[in-house]
Amino acid sequence: MIQLSKNYTLPEREEEIIPIKIVGVGGAGANALDRIVLDGMEKADLIAINTDVQSLASSVAAHKVQLGRAVTRGLGAGGDPEVGQQAALESAEEIRPALANARMIFICTGLGGGTGSGAAPVVAQIAREAGSLVIVFATLPFSFEGKRRTAQAHAALGRLNQIAHAVICFENDRMGDMVAPKAGIHQAFAMADVTISQSARSIVNLIQRPGLIRIGFDDLLTALRSENGRCLFGFGESDSDNRAHDALRQALKNPLMDKGRMLADAAHVLVQVTGGPSMTLSEVEILMQELNRQVNEHTQILFGTAVDGRMGNRLAVTIISSLRAEIDVASDVAAPLPVPAPIWEQPQEAAAKIDILPQPPVLAPAPAPDLIPFEPPPPAAELPPPIAPVEKSRSRVIMPRKKSEPEEEPKPARQKFGQAKQEVLQFEPVTRGRFEKSEPTIIEGQDLDVPTFLRKNIRVK
Amino acid sequence: MASNDLVVGLEIGTSKICVVVGEGRPDGTLRILGVGQAPSRGVRKGEIVDFETAMKCVHEAVVDAEQKSDVMIRSIYVSVAGGHIQSFNNRGCVMVPEDRDEIDEQDIEDVKVSAREVSIPASNAFLHSIIQHYHVDGQDGVLNPVGMLGEKLEADFHIIHGVRNRIQNTIRCVKELPLEVEDVVFSALASAQVVLTQHQKNLGALVVDMGGGTTDYILYVDGAVKQSGVLGIGGDHVTNDISMALRIPMARAEKLKLEEGSCVLGNCLPGETILLKDDSGFAGKEIERETLNTIINLRVREIFELLKRKLEAEPFINYIGAGVFITGGCSLLDGIEHLAGESFEMPAHAAHAQTIAGLTSAFENPQFSTAIGLIKYAQAVQAERPARGFRRLIGKFFSYG
Numbered sequence: 001m002i003q004l005s006k007n008y009t010l011p012e013r014e015e016e017i018i019p020i021k022i023v024g025v026g027g028a029g030a031n032a033l034d035r036i037v038l039d040g041m042e043k044a045d046l047i048a049i050n051t052d053v054q055s056l057a058s059s060v061a062a063h064k065v066q067l068g069r070a071v072t073r074g075l076g077a078g079g080d081p082e083v084g085q086q087a088a089l090e091s092a093e094e095i096r097p098a099l100a101n102a103r104m105i106f107i108c109t110g111l112g113g114g115t116g117s118g119a120a121p122v123v124a125q126i127a128r129e130a131g132s133l134v135i136v137f138a139t140l141p142f143s144f145e146g147k148r149r150t151a152q153a154h155a156a157l158g159r160l161n162q163i164a165h166a167v168i169c170f171e172n173d174r175m176g177d178m179v180a181p182k183a184g185i186h187q188a189f190a191m192a193d194v195t196i197s198q199s200a201r202s203i204v205n206l207i208q209r210p211g212l213i214r215i216g217f218d219d220l221l222t223a224l225r226s227e228n229g230r231c232l233f234g235f236g237e238s239d240s241d242n243r244a245h246d247a248l249r250q251a252l253k254n255p256l257m258d259k260g261r262m263l264a265d266a267a268h269v270l271v272q273v274t275g276g277p278s279m280t281l282s283e284v285e286i287l288m289q290e291l292n293r294q295v296n297e298h299t300q301i302l303f304g305t306a307v308d309g310r311m312g313n314r315l316a317v318t319i320i321s322s323l324r325a326e327i328d329v330a331s332d333v334a335a336p337l338p339v340p341a342p343i344w345e346q347p348q349e350a351a352a353k354i355d356i357l358p359q360p361p362v363l364a365p366a367p368a369p370d371l372i373p374f375e376p377p378p379p380a381a382e383l384p385p386p387i388a389p390v391e392k393s394r395s396r397v398i399m400p401r402k403k404s405e406p407e408e409e410p411k412p413a414r415q416k417f418g419q420a421k422q423e424v425l426q427f428e429p430v431t432r433g434r435f436e437k438s439e440p441t442i443i444e445g446q447d448l449d450v451p452t453f454l455r456k457n458i459r460v461k
Numbered sequence: 462m463a464s465n466d467l468v469v470g471l472e473i474g475t476s477k478i479c480v481v482v483g484e485g486r487p488d489g490t491l492r493i494l495g496v497g498q499a500p501s502r503g504v505r506k507g508e509i510v511d512f513e514t515a516m517k518c519v520h521e522a523v524v525d526a527e528q529k530s531d532v533m534i535r536s537i538y539v540s541v542a543g544g545h546i547q548s549f550n551n552r553g554c555v556m557v558p559e560d561r562d563e564i565d566e567q568d569i570e571d572v573k574v575s576a577r578e579v580s581i582p583a584s585n586a587f588l589h590s591i592i593q594h595y596h597v598d599g600q601d602g603v604l605n606p607v608g609m610l611g612e613k614l615e616a617d618f619h620i621i622h623g624v625r626n627r628i629q630n631t632i633r634c635v636k637e638l639p640l641e642v643e644d645v646v647f648s649a650l651a652s653a654q655v656v657l658t659q660h661q662k663n664l665g666a667l668v669v670d671m672g673g674g675t676t677d678y679i680l681y682v683d684g685a686v687k688q689s690g691v692l693g694i695g696g697d698h699v700t701n702d703i704s705m706a707l708r709i710p711m712a713r714a715e716k717l718k719l720e721e722g723s724c725v726l727g728n729c730l731p732g733e734t735i736l737l738k739d740d741s742g743f744a745g746k747e748i749e750r751e752t753l754n755t756i757i758n759l760r761v762r763e764i765f766e767l768l769k770r771k772l773e774a775e776p777f778i779n780y781i782g783a784g785v786f787i788t789g790g791c792s793l794l795d796g797i798e799h800l801a802g803e804s805f806e807m808p809a810h811a812a813h814a815q816t817i818a819g820l821t822s823a824f825e826n827p828q829f830s831t832a833i834g835l836i837k838y839a840q841a842v843q844a845e846r847p848a849r850g851f852r853r854l855i856g857k858f859f860s861y862g
C-alpha cells in the first residue's frame with residue numbers, strides 16, 4: 001500500500017527498527033558484505049558465513065559462522081557445491097541461532113564456487129524456517145570462468161528460487177560491461193560488490209527510513225520477485241540545479257538498466273527518492289513524470305521517498321526491478337540436483353504468514369489527519385507460489401498532489417569540480433563510505449570524509 | 462584490597478574499547494593491575510552511534526579487565542572525544558570580600574565560576590576548566606594564591622566544553638551496564654598525563670592522539686593547557702581512502718595499511734609492488750607500494766596541516782620547546798614522526814604512556830594512552846581533594862591540568 005503525506009514537514013517519527021540481517025555466504029558473499037560495511041550499514045546485523053577461515057578472519061562482519069569444521073577443516077569447499085552443502089548441513093545448528101529473530105534476511109552470495117552454491121540454499125532454508133522474509137542477492141559467474149561453474153551456479157539459482165521469497169540475480173558478464181575493458185577481474189568483482197551493496201542498502205533504507213511515502217513489504221516483494229529473471233538496477237545522485245532530472249538520468253544510464261530500455265517491459269518498478277530537507281514536491285513530481293515516460297502503461301510504479309538530513313543538497317534515485325526471463329537464462333537452468341535435504345521440508349507452507357510490518361503498521365491505518373491513503377493494498381502478504389505468472393496490473397503511479405508550498409529558490413550553479421570527481425569515480429556513486437552514519441567532518445569548507453586524493457584531484461595509480 | 466584504592470579508566474574508542482585498572486599505593490604511586498580490551502562497534506568518529514552495540518562492547522571490555530586484574534569494577538573514569546568538543550581561554554575575576562583580606566578556597570571556586578560566565582551554546586556543557594595562572598592584585602604568575610593577601614583575584618582558565626547530549630550518551634552507556642561514572646575527561650587531556658612529563662609540559666609540548674575516528678590534541682605552554690580540541694578525522698579515514706582508491710574492502714585496506722603502509726614517500730624501489738592475496742581463485746591484484754604510501758601520506762599530511770593551521774590562530778604554537786608527541790594507534794604508522802616533524806616544523810616523537818609505575822612492556826602501546834592517562838588523571842584529582850564527599854560536591858569544577 002502506498003500512502004502519501006500531504007506535506008513535507010511531517011515530523012520524523014521514532015519508528016521501530018525492523019530487525020534485518022544481511023548474510024554473506026562464501027568468499028564472494030564475504031566481499032560483498034565488506035563492501036556493505038564500507039558503504040555504511042547500521043540498520044542491519046551483518047553475518048559472514050563461510051567454510052574458509054581465512055576469509056572469515058579478514059571479514060569485517062560482526063558475526064561469523066564457520067561451516068563444516070569436520071568436512072572442510074577451515075579450508076574452502078574447493079569449488080564443489082556438494083562439499084559446500086555438506087559443510088552447511090554439518091553446521092546447521094550454528095547457523096540457526098545466528099539467523100534467529102530477524103524479520104527479514106538478505107543473503108549475498110557468489111554462485112559458481114562450492115560454498116556459495118552449496119551452502120546458500122541451506123542458509124536460505126534455515127532463514128525461511130526461522131520465519132523470516134528471505135531475499136537473495138546472487139551473482140552468476142563470468143562466462144570465461146567455465147561451463148562447470150556456470151552450470152553449478154544455475155543449479156544453485158534454481159534451488160534458491162524455490163526457497164527464497166525473492167532472488168535478485170546479477171550477471172557478472174554484465175558487470176564486466178560496467179568497467180573499462182582492460183580494468184581486470186578485480187574491478188569487475190568490486191563493481192558487483194558495489195551494486196549488491198547499493199541495492200541492499202536501498203532496500204534496507206526503503207524499509208527502515210521514516211519515509212514520507214512508505215512502501216509495503218508486499219509491494220517490495222512483488223517488484224523483486226520473478227524467477228530466473230534479470231535484475232534491473234539503477235542508482236543516480238545529483239546536486240545540480242536540475243538534480244531530479246540528472247539523478248534519474250544517471251540511474252537509467254546504469255548498464256544494469258540497459259539504458260532504461262528494459263524498464264519498459266517491467267511489470268513492477270520500485271523507485272526510491274532520497275533527498276535532504278530541501279527536496280521539494282515539484283522535484284519529486286518532475287522525477288515521476290519523467291520516469292512515467294520510460295515505462296509502459298501497465299507498469300506498476302512503487303514509489304517511496306525519504307528525507308535524510310545527511311544528503312545535504314544531493315538527491316538520489318534508486319530504481320529496482322526485475323524482468324521475467326524469456327528464453328536465455330531460464331532455459332539453461334540445469335536440472336535441479338537431486339535434493340538430499342534431510343533437514344529441510346518444502347518451504348511453501350511457511351510462506352503465507354509472514355508479517356514484516358512493524359506493529360502497529362507505522363503509517364497504515366492510523367487516523368493521522370495528514371495522510372491521504374491511496375488505493376487499497378493489493379492482496380496482503382500472500383505469497384503466490386513462485387511459478388505463478390506475474391499479474392499485469394494497471395499502472396499505479398501515485399503522484400503527489402498539487403504542491404502546497406512555494407517553490408524553492410533556484411540554487412546557484414555548482415558544476416565546477418563535480419566534473420573532476422566524476423572522472424575518477426567513474427561508475428561508483430559518491431558514497432560517504434564508512435562515515436555514512438556519522439556527522440560529516442566539514443573543516444574549512446571541505447568534506448573531509450571524501451578521500452584526500454579525490455579532493456586534491458591527485459590520480460593514484 | 463580496599464576498593465576505593467582502585468581507579469579504573471575507560472576509553473570508548475572508535476576502534477577499540479580499553480579498560481585500565483590501577484591501584485593507588487600507600488606511597489602515593491599508582492600501579493596498573495590489568496588492561497581489558499574489546500573491539501569497538503557502534504562508534505564512529507569517537508561518538509556512539511549505535512547504543513546497544515556499543516554497550517555490549519564496553520561490557521565485554523570491562524569483563525576482560527576484571528578477569529585480567531582480578532577485581533570487581535564498580536566505578537570508572539571515562540574519556541570523551543568527538544568533533545563537538547571545543548575550547549577557549551577565559552579570565553575570571555573576583556573581589557575578596559571587605560571583611561577578609563586573605564584569599565581562601567572559596568575565592569578560588571568563585572573565580573572559576575566567574576571564568577565560566579561566558580556564553581557557550583545552550584546545548585553545550587562544560588567539561589573542564591583548567592587553571593593556567595592566577596593573578597593577585599595584578600601580580601602575574603601566582604601558583605597558589607590561597608593564604609595570600611589581596612583584594613582582587615583573577616585567574617586564567619582553559620575551558621573545554623561539548624554538546625551535552627553527546628557527552629551524556631557516553632555516561633548513559635556506562636551507567637546502563639551498570640557502572641558508576643566518577644568523572645568524564647576529555648581524551649587528549651587524559652593521554653597527555655602519561656605521554657608528557659611535567660618537564661615537557663613546562664617546556665611546551667603538543668600532544669596529538671590519533672585514533673581510529675578522531676585526532677585529539679592538547680597544547681601545553683609553561684606547564685599550562687593553552688589549546689585543545691578534536692578533529693573528526695583519524696585512522697579510519699586513512700583506511701577508507703585506501704579502500705576507495707584501490708577498490709578493496711575496508712578489512713583488506715586496514716590490513717594493508719597496518720602491514721605494508723608508510724607515510725614516507727620516495728623510499729620504494731621503482732616499480733616495487735605488493736601482491737594482494739585473494740581467495741576467489743584468481744591471481745592476486747598487484748598494487749604499487751608508492752601508490753599505497755601516497756594515499757596514506759596525503760591524508761596524514763592533510764590532518765597535520767589542518768591541525769597546524771587551527772593552532773596557528775593563536776600564538777602558543779610558537780612557544781613549544783619540547784616538540785610534538787604523537788600517540789594513539791596511528792602513531793604506529795611507519796614514518797609518522799618524520800611526516801609530523803616536517804608538517805609542524807619541530808621535533809616530533811611517537812609516544813606511549815610512560816610516566817606511570819608498574820608499566821610493563823605489554824602496556825607500552827600508544828592505543829592505551831587515553832585509558833592509562835585516565836587513571837593517572839584520576840589519581841591526581843583524588844590527591845588534590847582527599848575528601849570524597851567534597852569531590853562529589855564540586856563535581857567537575859576542579860582544576861588539575
Ligand SMILES: Nc1nc2c(ncn2[C@@H]2O[C@H](COP(=O)(O)OP(=O)(O)OP(=O)(O)O)[C@@H](O)[C@H]2O)c(=O)[nH]1
Pocket residue numbers: 025026027028029031032051052075076077078079080084109110111112113114115116117139140141142145149172189190192193740741742
Ligand atoms: N561480487 C563478487 N563476486 C566474486 C568475488 N570473488 C569471486 N566472485 C564470484 O563468485 C563465484 C564464487 O566464488 P567464491 O565466492 O570465491 O567461492 P565460494 O562460494 O567461497 O566457494 P569455495 O571457494 O569453493 O569454498 C566466482 O565464480 C565468481 O564469479 C568477489 O570478490 N566479488
Ligand SMILES: Nc1ncnc2c1ncn2[C@@H]1O[C@H](COP(=O)(O)OP(=O)(O)OP(=O)(O)O)[C@@H](O)[C@H]1O
Pocket residue numbers: 472473474475476477478501506507508542671672673674675676695696697700715718719789790791792793794795827828829
Ligand atoms: N601498527 C599500526 N600501524 C598503523 N596504524 C595502526 C597500527 N595499529 C593501529 N593502527 C590504527 O590506529 C587506529 C586505532 O587507534 P586507537 O586504538 O588509538 O583508536 P581509538 O582510541 O579506538 O579511536 P578514537 O580515539 O579515534 O575514537 C586505527 O585506525 C588503526 O588502523
Ligand SMILES: [Mg+2]
Pocket residue numbers: 026027028052055076077113115740741
Ligand atoms: Mg571461497
Ligand SMILES: [Mg+2]
Pocket residue numbers: 472474475648670671672673789831
Ligand atoms: Mg582513542
